[in-house]
Amino acid sequence: MADSDLKKQGGEWFKQLRLKAGLTQVDIMKACGFDGTTFVSNIENGRSPIPSGVSPALARAVGTNPKEFALNCLKFYRPNLYKMISV
Secondary structure, eight states: OOHHHHHHHHHHHHHHHHHHTTOOHHHHHHHHTOOSSHHHHHHHTTSSOOOGGGHHHHHHHHTOOHHHHHHHHHHHHOHHHHHHHOO
C-alpha cells in the first residue's frame, strides 16, 4: 500500500477518534495549544502525518491511551517500524 494511502487512512482514523470524543477541530487545537485548524485538517485529509511530538497531547485530547495511539500512528505513518515491533 502506498504511503499516501496509509496517511489518508491514518487521517480518517484520527478523525473518527475526534468525532467519537465529540470534539471539533478547534477543540483539538485548543487542547494542544495551537491556533487555527489547518494542522488538524491536514492530518485528517491525509496531507500530513501526526508528528510524534504532539501525539501524547492528541491522545489525551481524544481520550485514548497514549501507547495505543502511538502504535496506531506507527501503523499508518511508519509501517515498517510497526511491523518490526508488532511481531
